[in-house]
Amino acid sequence: MNTPNALSDILAQATGPRYTSYPSADRFSEAVCERTFLDALHDRSLAPAQTPLSLYVHLPFCKSICYYCACNKVVTRNTDLVPEYMEAVFREIDMVTKALRSPAPVLQLHLGGGTPTYLTDGQLELLVLKLESSFVFGAKAERSIEVDPRTVDKERLSALRTMGFNRLSLGVQDFNLETQKAVNRLQPFEQVAHLSESARALGFESLNFDFILGLPHQSRASLQETLRKTLKLRPDRLAIYNYAHLPERFKPQRRILIETLPSVSEKIAMQTMAIETLQAAGYEHIGMDHFALPTDELAVAKRQGLLHRNFQGYTTLPDADLLGFGVSAISRVGATFTQNERDLESYQDAVNMWLLPIARGHVCGLEDLLRQHVIMALMCQGFIDFQSVEAAFLIDFKKHFAREYAALQSYASAGHLVLTEESVELTETGWFLLRNIAMVFDAYLHQCRLLSNYSRVL
Numbered sequence: 001m002n003t004p005n006a007l008s009d010i011l012a013q014a015t016g017p018r019y020t021s022y023p024s025a026d027r028f029s030e031a032v033c034e035r036t037f038l039d040a041l042h043d044r045s046l047a048p049a050q051t052p053l054s055l056y057v058h059l060p061f062c063k064s065i066c067y068y069c070a071c072n073k074v075v076t077r078n079t080d081l082v083p084e085y086m087e088a089v090f091r092e093i094d095m096v097t098k099a100l101r102s103p104a105p106v107l108q109l110h111l112g113g114g115t116p117t118y119l120t121d122g123q124l125e126l127l128v129l130k131l132e133s134s135f136v137f138g139a140k141a142e143r144s145i146e147v148d149p150r151t152v153d154k155e156r157l158s159a160l161r162t163m164g165f166n167r168l169s170l171g172v173q174d175f176n177l178e179t180q181k182a183v184n185r186l187q188p189f190e191q192v193a194h195l196s197e198s199a200r201a202l203g204f205e206s207l208n209f210d211f212i213l214g215l216p217h218q219s220r221a222s223l224q225e226t227l228r229k230t231l232k233l234r235p236d237r238l239a240i241y242n243y244a245h246l247p248e249r250f251k252p253q254r255r256i257l258i259e260t261l262p263s264v265s266e267k268i269a270m271q272t273m274a275i276e277t278l279q280a281a282g283y284e285h286i287g288m289d290h291f292a293l294p295t296d297e298l299a300v301a302k303r304q305g306l307l308h309r310n311f312q313g314y315t316t317l318p319d320a321d322l323l324g325f326g327v328s329a330i331s332r333v334g335a336t337f338t339q340n341e342r343d344l345e346s347y348q349d350a351v352n353m354w355l356l357p358i359a360r361g362h363v364c365g366l367e368d369l370l371r372q373h374v375i376m377a378l379m380c381q382g383f384i385d386f387q388s389v390e391a392a393f394l395i396d397f398k399k400h401f402a403r404e405y406a407a408l409q410s411y412a413s414a415g416h417l418v419l420t421e422e423s424v425e426l427t428e429t430g431w432f433l434l435r436n437i438a439m440v441f442d443a444y445l446h447q448c449r450l451l452s453n454y455s456r457v458l
């Protein structure tokens, strides 16, 4: 762990997970298999009160490659692959609902990818109908979909609204033409502006824009211009993710010339400027890379201490069991994480043999659950109340976390958090270091030296 002298030192050097789960997915083991998942579903069915459900469907197809991409996707123009894939997803849904036995309300549905809108409206409608006939959706369920602006128009948005989607997440990345060319993703501002207007007119409740910081040819000036344009459209939420250049792991990134990437110091300056610009425009910093308007329910939940975090990022939903369908999708049922096969063929082969396509996972022990609780408190509230952790897990916080408590002292001395006998609370600069501070409580990082495999924080 670094000694946190200067903020820029830490941002420049540190690496770490994003903690959409603890343990992070790269800790999952192949010892976890179909049987483990079925046991978790069985245990769930025996519980007196049914935990609500959150559903995720991974739709991996994309028409063209974006060079920065690190997602699990299949780039193809052969749309004939879709029906076979959908058949496998439908079969997987059938197998899971059979094992699930009792119905529980679905509070959240998210379609991610890849490019979910690679599917035709008819195919998406079939998928929604399949999900609706297999699960019980709560009346106010959040239904969100990731949208590649290049693949939709007003008519398609209208079709999505008719299918019940009430939230859109647009992959914008950057409005700068030079950057768009360098990453092979051309989408003019006017296109995004038109879609935003249409989404509002159609009554979508929440509009999110995703951006990436650290792409080729980006600078403070270009980012400022992108933000100026963005603020005209005033999305309810914004996420600004840091680009991690790992060409040895992600082949498409080899098309990006390293000399076109902004330096670490420029990235830090860009991030600082982005936060200041968005806050001056009235957005609240939710945590990590996320911002929301004060009226957005994420910002309200943060103010009320009711923010949660799951594989889709920040959410207002209390803990729900997550069922993930499709290639590489992750599920979490009770204390069990499972991940599906990450390769399309292996996924389809398993499902075609009526096997749940589980490739790996993790069953959390009590220590995992304790650390998960502490890390999520930091990620969501920036605050850990020792007494409430002690009451929930029957531990003496400072004794149990003696090493961690000592490690936090240096962050406290540097002004990134306030550490007392009763609690730890992040300061404004501490929110920049969220990942680093959360890493103090990650037992797995102390067990091995795989830090170099993580994406850089910046």
Ligand code: SF4
Pocket: 061, 062, 064, 065, 066, 069, 070, 071, 073, 113, 114, 115, 148, 171
């Ligand atoms: S960024 Fe999105 S659209 Fe581009 S290749 Fe990756 S998954 Fe496909």
